Amino acid sequence: AVNVATAQVELEYLARLGAPRRRLLYHGIDTARYRPPATPARERRLLCISHLTRTNAHRKRLATVIRAMPHVLRRHPDARLELSGGHEDAYPDLVALARAQGVEHAVEFPGRVSTEAKIAAYHRSSVYLQPTIYEGFGVSIAEAMACGLPVVSNIPIPHLPAQAVA
Secondary structure (H helix, E strand, O other), rough: EEEEEOOOHHHHHHHHHOOOOOOEOOOOOOOOOOOOOOOOOOOOOOEEOOOOOOHHHHHHHHHHHHHHHHHHHHHHHEEEEEEOOOOOOOHHHHHHHHHHHHOOHHHHEEEOOHHHOOOOOOOOOOEEEEEOOOOOOOOOHHHHHHHHOOOOEEEOOOOOOOOHHH
């Protein structure tokens, strides 16, 4: 058996745990599938992909993204935020927050989507948004970039303490 990590930070974590036979194997993106659209048809749409668990919602700052929507809508009333991903334990709280912020009409929660639907979402969006506290790799970020979508993120520099970049 081999303990496989997909990022250097994960490999270091496995070492701290004392896991034997550690290997680093980076993710790959199938650029035959994840590629820019032939004719960009970008809507004024912010896209974020995450399983809607409390842990992910905290780490990827999904509540902050929803709280930013009133400010976005003041300048761009037709803007929409799409939070794709499984409706897990953070989902009810995120829906309630969108309602409390008065932006429920502009925030969509389509749930888990197929690969084809995800690629279509990358193609119709104007920006991929993931202001994460940390990422091991950031597969969705890489997929969005492969589709030619600008990415707004906040991935900390690994050698700095978390509080220095939070």
